[in-house]
Amino acid sequence: MHEMALTESIVEIALEEARKQGARKVTRVSLDIGALSSVEPEALEFCFSAVASGTAAEGAKLEIERVAGAGWCLDCEQSVPLAERFGACPRCGGYRVRMTAGDELKIREMEID
């Protein structure tokens, strides 16, 4: 979904930080993208080179860390892996699972020069 808009936001934030730091260029941007966040890493990578082109982030490496989905099952009272958003608990099959990880959309760090 909307990877283009997200990528524009990523590049904007990276350039803003680079300016604040007095950097010449951005050489790497590292993201945390949750597996349940409905965002396609391949699409982000594709958009990134297009959006960064002509800016101080041109040619920067985009590193995407996929964060696995997890939730807290209220019935099992334990943390369980989640394969889909609002999916069932893999242990008991119930739906009383609160997502605790996997919807991250975050810029973790970047490398500047």
Add this chain to the structure above:
Amino acid sequence: MCSVCGCGEATIALDKDGDKAGAAHTHAHGPHDHPHDHDHPHDHDHPHDHDHPHDHDHEHGHDHDYDHHRHHEDGVADYGKGLAGSHVPGLSQERIVRIERDILSKNDAYASDNRRFLAERGVFALNFVSSPGSGKTCLLVKAINALKERMPVTVIEGDQQTSNDAERIRATGASAVQINTGKGCHLDAHMVGHALETLSPPPGSALFIENVGNLVCPAAFDLGEAHKVVVLSVTEGEDKPLKYPDMFAAADLLLLNKSDLLPHLDFDVDACLANALRVNPRLQTLIVSAKTGEGVAAFVAWIEASAARRAVDMAKG
């Protein structure tokens, strides 16, 4: 393209007597100014192991050579800002900056501005989301006609192209601003901020924001509204809430529209509502028909009650 905010694709068409003025895009960044203070730690920690200065995990050998070379060539390379604060052979001057910022933080900052602006004026804003063709505009027209004697209503219409929907809304007497998103698949808070400047909703009014018809993207973008209202029509299939869960999770009210067609369909209303509640147990639901008017009175009552509750909450701070 606006060089201040970078907005380029969206155009805002003015309302008022068909005076679209060639999609005049006023760029008074007045009430929409925000200082962009972002408190976040600027840890300049870096993961390089100092015991092995030549062991670099990532590829920057060339950059390092370049910097090193330049240092000897022109003698003005500034290493004072580097990781080590000085030139250390084998250590690159590239710096790693921890950001820890949400990718949507830009949009969310604009959304907070919109929310503050709306709260100050006592405007109750609803963000209507659905797939294309669910009957949103028709339903809004019905709701405006039922509500307008008791509460002024203004509308922001989002579509990729045309101002057809805004014209249908204006026929009710309500002011409407059309945002054309161009290629954009959703409205964002920045576009809505500009539209608010143009629309200037009166105090104590209701603001209906009709998002671009799309059950995916608009879920992620907060516009500053009080509630998202998802409209689903009975011609779409009862498993929509499971196929597009984000939208149903983000909404506070589900309007199941086109109920007049139920006698002609195999649509299972109970199964549909059960699916929606599985994704969002707090979701409120109403069955409506924009054609016959079924449920519209209940929807209008919901708006008035929710607006009153919100006003009380705002007064409490």
